[in-house]
Amino acid sequence: MATISTPHYLLDQARRRFTPTLNTIPGMGAVEKRLRERDWPQFELAQAPVGSGLKTVMGDSGLPLLGHMVETFRGGPEYLLQVYRKYGPIHYAYSPALPAVTALGPDATQAVFSNKNKDFSQKGWHPVIGPFFNRGLMMLDFDEHMYHRRIMQEAFTRTRLSGYVEHIDRVASLVIANDWVANDPRFLFHPAVKELTLDIASVVFMGHEPGSDHDLVTKVNAAFTTTTRAGGAIIRTSVPPFKWWRGLQARKVLEDYFSERLKERRNAEGTDMLTVLCHTADDDGNTFTDDDIVNHMIFLMMAAHDTSTSTLTTMANQLAANPEWQERCRDESDRLGDGPLDIEALEKLETLDLVINESLRMVTPLPFNVRQAVRDTELLGFFIPAGTNVNVWPGLNHRLPELWTDPEKFDPARFAEPRNEHKRHRYAFAPFGGGAHKCIGMVFGQLEIKTVMHRLLRKYRLELPHPGYQPRYDYAGMPVPMDGMPIVLRPLH
Ligand code: HEM
Numbered sequence: 022m023a024t025i026s027t028p029h030y031l032l033d034q035a036r037r038r039f040t041p042t043l044n045t046i047p048g049m050g051a052v053e054k055r056l057r058e059r060d061w062p063q064f065e066l067a068q069a070p071v072g073s074g075l076k077t078v079m080g081d082s083g084l085p086l087l088g089h090m091v092e093t094f095r096g097g098p099e100y101l102l103q104v105y106r107k108y109g110p111i112h113y114a115y116s117p118a119l120p121a122v123t124a125l126g127p128d129a130t131q132a133v134f135s136n137k138n139k140d141f142s143q144k145g146w147h148p149v150i151g152p153f154f155n156r157g158l159m160m161l162d163f164d165e166h167m168y169h170r171r172i173m174q175e176a177f178t179r180t181r182l183s184g185y186v187e188h189i190d191r192v193a194s195l196v197i198a199n200d201w202v203a204n205d206p207r208f209l210f211h212p213a214v215k216e217l218t219l220d221i222a223s224v225v226f227m228g229h230e231p232g233s234d235h236d237l238v239t240k241v242n243a244a245f246t247t248t249t250r251a252g253g254a255i256i257r258t259s260v261p262p263f264k265w266w267r268g269l270q271a272r273k274v275l276e277d278y279f280s281e282r283l284k285e286r287r288n289a290e291g292t293d294m295l296t297v298l299c300h301t302a303d304d305d306g307n308t309f310t311d312d313d314i315v316n317h318m319i320f321l322m323m324a325a326h327d328t329s330t331s332t333l334t335t336m337a338n339q340l341a342a343n344p345e346w347q348e349r350c351r352d353e354s355d356r357l358g359d360g361p362l363d364i365e366a367l368e369k370l371e372t373l374d375l376v377i378n379e380s381l382r383m384v385t386p387l388p389f390n391v392r393q394a395v396r397d398t399e400l401l402g403f404f405i406p407a408g409t410n411v412n413v414w415p416g417l418n419h420r421l422p423e424l425w426t427d428p429e430k431f432d433p434a435r436f437a438e439p440r441n442e443h444k445r446h447r448y449a450f451a452p453f454g455g456g457a458h459k460c461i462g463m464v465f466g467q468l469e470i471k472t473v474m475h476r477l478l479r480k481y482r483l484e485l486p487h488p489g490y491q492p493r494y495d496y497a498g499m500p501v502p503m504d505g506m507p508i509v510l511r512p513l514h
Contacts, residue, residue: 022288024202024205025202025205025207025208028111029272030175030207033209033212033505034504037503037504037505042094042495042497043090043091043094043095043497043499044094044095044493044495045105045503049091049095049421050095052091053091053092053095053096056083056084056089056091056092056400057092057096057100057103058409059433060084061083061435062081062277063079063080063081063093064079064080064081064082064432065077065078065079065253066078066079066080066104066113066122066199066406066409067404067406068439069403069404070397070404071290073399073404074402075402075404076402076403076439077149077403077404078111078112078113078122078403078404078405079108079112079113079209080113080114080115080264081113081114081115081117081339081415082114082115082116083114083154083161083465086117086265088116088118088120089114089116089119090118090385090474093496094155094267094412094495094497095496096496097388097416097494098385098388098414098416098417098419098420098496099420101123101125101414101416101417102417102420102421103419104123104125104128105125106204106205108384109125110122110124110126110128110129110401110451111124111125111129111401111403112125115117115476117172118257119148119149119391119410119412120410121145121391121409121411121412122400122405122409122410122411122449122492123412124400124401124411124412124413124414125413125414125417125447126417126418126421126422127418127424127447128401128448129152129400129444129448130413130414130415130418130448130451130455131446131447131448131455132330132400132401133392133400133413133453134390134412134448134455134456134458134459135415135455135456136392136456136457138197138377138398138457139163139392139395139412140395140396140398140405141392141394141395141398141437142162142392142393142394142395143159143160143161143162143166143392143393144162144355144392144393144395145391145392145393145410145411145412146159146160146391147160148257148275148349148410149252149437150252151389152265152268152269152272153248153249153252153268153272153319153320154248154316154320154323155334156312156313156316156317157316157317157319157320157323157324157420157443158170158173158317158321158322159324159458160320160322160384160459161421166458167403167455167457168307169305169313169317170457170461171303171304171307172301172302172303172307172308172309173298173300173301173317173461174303175297175302175303175463176294176297176298176301177461177462177465181292182364182464182465182466182468183363183364184297185225185292185465185468185469186362186364186367186400186468186472187292187361187363188221188224188293188478189221189224189468189469189472189473190472191470192217192220192224192477193217193221193225193473193476194476195214195231196220197217197438197473197476197477197480200213200316201213201481201510202510203510203511203512204480204509204512205509205510206486206487206506206507206509207507208507208509208510209301209394209504209505209506209507209508210333210334210337210338210505210507210508211213211330211334211501211502211505211506212505213434214330214333214334214337214473215294215326215327215330217473218326218329218330218333218469219226219242219245219246219326221469222242222245222322222325222326223241223294224236224322225293225294226295226322226325226330227241227282227293227294227295227317228282228291228293228295228296237278237371240274240278241274241275243271244271244274244275244278245271245275245319245322245323247267247268247270248267248268248271248272248275248319249321249323249326249327250264250268251264251265251267251268251375252268252498253270253497253498254268272319275315275319276315276319279295279314279315279318280311281483282295283295283299283311283314285314286299287299293305293316294318294321295314298314298317298318299314321462324460324462325462325466325469327386327499328386328466328468328499329385329466330428331384331386331499331500331501332381332384332386332466332470333382333470333473333474334378334502334506335380335381335383336376336377336380336470336474336476337483337508338485338492338502338506338508339376339379339380339383339431340376340478340483341483341484341485341508341509342431342485342490343431346372346376346433347430347482347483350370350372350373350374350376350474350478351478351479352372352418352500353369353370353372353373353412354370354475354478354479355479357369357475358370359479360462362472362475364468365474367468367471367475370471372433373445373471373474373475374436374467374471375433375436375437376433376435377467377470377471378433378436378443378450378452379431379432379433379436381419381452382425382443382450382452383419384494384500385415385416385419385452385453385500386452386499386500387415387452387499388414388415388416388417388456388496388500389412389413389414389415389416390412390413390415390454391410391411391412391414392407392410392411392412392413393409393410393412394406394407394408394490395407395412398484404442415448415450415451415452415454415459418446418448418449418450418451419450419452421449424442424445424446424449425442426440426442427444444460462492477510479513480510480512480513480514481509481511481512481513482510482511482513483508483509483510483511484508484509484510484511485507485509486507486509490507493508
C-alpha cells in the first residue's frame, strides 16, 4: 500500500495555505465582515416600461473590480442568504467578470428552470466557461439543444449504465484496495478521490484499461485538469502564461486526442462512453458528427468529474462525523458483500441514497446556474432587459429554514417518509438543476458515488482527524475543502 511522505505532505499544506486567494490572504476575514456590514448605494438596473406593471430591479456594484467576489467566494450560500433576507428574491450585482441579476429562493428557481416562454438561454455560461467547453451539451440552446440531447440520451439508458458500472467498480475496487493509505491523519480525501474519479474517467469515458497507455492517459488527464481550472481565472483573457491561456492550450490537446481516438472507436465495439457516442442515434436515426463527439466528450468529462468528487468528499466527512449513519450504510453494504456490483445491487443501498441527498443539500457542487435573457422579459414581476445574465441559486434554497428543519444539521432522514422535506416546494431540492437542461448524468453520478462508497465502507471505518473537526470551504467555483479534507481510514479486518 502507498504511504504519505512527510515532506510531500508539508509542501502540499504550505501550498494550500500560502497560495494567495481571496480565502487565504491574511486579513480577508476582517475585510469580508466589513463588506457584509456595509450598505451599498443602490441603483436601478433598467426602468420597467411605463404601463407594464412590472417592478424595477435594484442593485449595487460592491467593490471596484471585485464586485461582491470577496463575500461570495468566502461565504458561499451563507452570503446569498444574507442578500435574500436583505433585498428579497431579485437583486442585481454588478461586477466586471459576471454582472448578473441574482434570482434567489425556490419560486425564482422554478420560473427560470421551467423557462415557459424560452426567455432564458444558456449563453449566461459562456463568459464563465464557454471557450473551454465550447458546444458542450449545457452550452447549447432550445431546438439545437434538444436535437443533441435526444441523441446523447441513448448513451444513458439502463443497459449503457450497466456497462459503465462494471468499469467503475473495477477501477474503484483496485484503487481503494491498493493506493489509499490507512491509519494516517495526513490522508487527504479530496485529492485522493479526485484522482480516483479521473482514473475511473480514463476507463469509462476514454476506454483505456487501468494501467495501460500510461503516458498518454497522464498527458490527457493533465490537459483536462488545466482546462477545467481555467474558468476560475482572474485574468479572463488569453495572455501567456496565465490560466485562461493555459486552458485554451490544454483544450487543444484534448481536441487533438479525442479527434485521433474517435477514428479508431468509430469502427470498434466497446462499452466506454466515447465508443458509445460514436454509435448512438436518436429515434429518427440522427447521429453525432466527429466535431460533436469531441465537444461533448470534453464537456462530459468535466461535468462528471468535480461534481462526483465533491459529493463523495462531503459524504466521507459527514459519515466520519456521524458514526451511526456510517454504521447504517455499512450494514446495507455488508448485506451485499464483496461480489461484483450491478445496478440492481446498488439500488438496494437505500440509506446511501439518503446520505447522498443530504450531502448534496449541505454542500451543493453546482450551487448556482447561469442564464441570459434573450429578450425583454419578467421574473417574479420584475422587469429583466434583454441580454441580462441571471444567476439562480439552488444552493441557497437548500439552506432555507422555511423549507428545511434545522438546515445546518446533517439529518438524512429528512428525505425519507414521512418527513419528505424535499417535497415542500418543487424546487426546494435541485442539486441536478431542472427543466430542459436538468443533469443528464444524474443516475450515472449516483451509481458512481454509490459504487465508490460501498467499496470504501466494506474496507474501512471512516474517522475525523480529531473530534469536532469542521472543514472550511472555498466557494470560488465549485465548493472545495481548503485543507483537502483529512479523513482517517481504519481497516476493518
Ligand atoms: C453529483 C453529481 C452531479 C451533479 C451535482 C450535477 C449537477 C448538474 C447540474 C446542476 C446541471 C444543470 C446545469 C444548468 O442547468 O445549467 C447539470 C447538467 C449536466 N450534467 Fe451534471 N451533475 C452531476 C454529475 C454528472 C455526470 C456524472 C455527468 C455525465 C456522465 C453529467 C453530465 C451533465 C451534462 C451533459 C449536463 C448538461 C445537460 C443539458 O444541458 O441538457 N453530470 N449537472
